[in-house]
Amino acid sequence: MSEKIKIHSDKYQETAFDRAKLISWWSQDVVSSGKILVAGAGATGNETLKNLALMGFGNIFICDMDEISVSNLSRTVLFDVNDVGKLKAEVAAQRVKAMSNNPDCKVDYFSGDIVNGLGHGVFRRFDVILGCLDNILTRLNVNRRCCLFQKPYIDAGISELGLTLSVHHYPESSCYECGTNTESIARERKIRYSCDVFKQRAIREKHAATVLISAAIVSALQVQEAVKILHAQNNIALEVPAEFGKKYYYQGTNHTFERFSVPSKSNCPAHFSINxxxxxxxxxxxxxxxxxxxxxxxxxxxxxxxxxxxxxxxxxxxxxxxxxxxxxxxxxxxxxxxxxxxxxxxxxxxxxxxxxxxxxxxxxxxxxxxxxxxxxxxxxxxxxxxxxxxxxxxxxxxxxxxxxxxxxxxxxxxxxxxxxx
Ligand SMILES: [Zn+2]
Ligand SMILES: [Zn+2]
Structure with a gap:
């Protein structure tokens, strides 16, 4: 058995990120200076935020309109039983700040409807937008605003033991909307709106069957791609950079992993940008x-x-x-x-x-x-x-x-x- 050699140096100060820095291309400065918007603080949002906090991300904006309910607790590392009834975005912001390994981590939050409650100027100030949302209509809106300012959008979705991750950056690639089908959008509109315009007072929403497992996997992939994108934005060459216009699908019941290209639709209504x-x-x-x-x-x-x-x-x-x-x-x-x-x-x-x-x-x-x-x-x-x-x-x-x-x-x-x- 060989003895472990310990090198003592006055200059060396151990940090929480030492193991990450062993990755040849890793820059903790890139991670800590990147600005990330996380839309949704449910099951997937919790996992994504936990990953961002532990990895030392420095600027995190959390958006969610919901309150914490008891049924969330089996999937939400950031919330406990005392948080039931409180606002997800607000509690998540407190926990992310407390959990962060980055003493300079800055967190802001918005408790409300991201679609109508937050202006476009928010989107243009972030480097990567992460979608941890539970409905297509909000995804489409967030995607449109990413297109508006040509920001990368990484969308995560979960269902039972399955997950989908799609990575887009219009106009370099297709956008999220290019990969959606009109029937599923129409179906969701019907649930939320009467005659396609006015909100229904009581939404007969079917809760999706989800467990923490798929949220944890998809969030890990989502943050992984965000890390790659941030490095590329800072001109750090990666052996395999993030690919835009791709969709990844994993089914945990039988371990199917599939990777698709999402082609750009020429008539996609989301394709509009402001310089x-x-x-x-x-x-x-x-x-x-x-x-x-x-x-x-x-x-x-x-x-x-x-x-x-x-x-x-x-x-x-x-x-x-x-x-x-x-x-x-x-x-x-x-x-x-x-x-x-x-x-x-x-x-x-x-x-x-x-x-x-x-x-x-x-x-x-x-x-x-x-x-x-x-x-x-x-x-x-x-x-x-x-x-x-x-x-x-x-x-x-x-x-x-x-x-x-x-x-x-x-x-x-x-x-x-x-x-x-
Ligand atoms: Zn599109
Ligand atoms: Zn009347």
Whole structure:
């Protein structure tokens, strides 16, 4: 038996990452400076966040709208029984920070609906976006925003002992939406929305059959690909870099492992990007009123402006009662409206089936709009989320288009990662 040789040196300071650094191409600086957005803090999100925390990732943004329930606990390393009823994103952020081996780790979180509650400006500030989501519609939205700023998107999905990982980077490769089929999207829309537009009050959602095992495997693969991508972004050559436009499928019941290429669809609706040089950062916030925002823009550009919220949101001003036809004042963004709100007070409770609601909406907001009362609404109230990138057109030349970021919201949305707190 040979004796172990110990080398003592005053210069050498052991760190938590010494074994990782033995990988020839590994750079702990790359890992700790990378900015990662994790969408979803359920079973997969927990495993992914645990991996990021232990490996010393330095900038992590966690988004989830749900509360912790007892049935989560068998799959969520970050939550315990005392957390039931608390917000997943908030508790996950605390645990990631406590678990991190990186003393400089910065964590921010968002408890809410990532689709309508977070602006585009969030997405352009991250290097890799990790999807740990449980539904296709949110995946599609996150993917579209990754396409918008040409950010890599790694989507993880689990079902029983099976898992799927897809790795995309539009326009270098196909995007997530290129690999989806329209039937499954239509099926999910039907569950969540009546007549494809308004939310159902009670979603008859079927809970997916999942266990921790598949979440742990897919999260390991997801973080592995994120590590490769970050190194490539920092011009560190890997023997085998992450491949974009690929889907990996593993079935734990019989150990089938498959690898597919996802071809790019020429008519994919997600294929649209904004050049980062075209985004104008401003001191506007989603808490400014429409009037304040329009004044600011007029002064900045020297012409009257129109804020165009298409296709992100529409603002419904009034509707007709489905039962009696009476006018109903709505004044809400479309995404906040439930299908049962299309009844006047008298008819509420009447049966609701097979109707098409009639309503008026606005997506162009200007100083001389007919709906004058909206000028006192904040941008948030008309459906524009914090840190959004809004489309602004010149009133008399709608081809003259500007992308305006509500940059004043940065300190509210990402206070730790952007060091503004
Ligand atoms: Zn696509
Ligand atoms: Zn009525």
């Amino acid at each position: 980062s040089e075209d985004i104008i950062e401003t001191e506007l916030s989603s808490r400014n009123t429409l009037h304040e925002a329009l004044e600011f823009l007029r002064e900045k550009f020297g012409f009257e402006c129109v804020i165009d919220t298409y296709p992100d949101s529409f603002f419904v001003t009034e509707a007709r009662c489905i039962n009696c036809g009476r006018k109903i004042t709505v004044n809400k963004p479309m995404f906040e409206i439930f299908s049962d709100e299309f009844y006047c007070d008298e008819c509420r409770g009447a049966g609701m089936s097979g109707y098409t609601p009639e309503y008026n909406y606005v997506n162009l907001f200007s100083g001389d709009m007919t709906e004058k009362h909206l000028l006192d609404y904040t941008l948030e109230q008309i459906g524009i989320p914090p840190l959004h990138v809004i489309t602004v057109r010149e009133k008399n030349n709608s081809e003259n288009l500007k992308y305006i970021e509500l940059t004043a919201d940065l300190k509210r949305v990402l206070p730790n990662i952007y060091g503004l707190s």
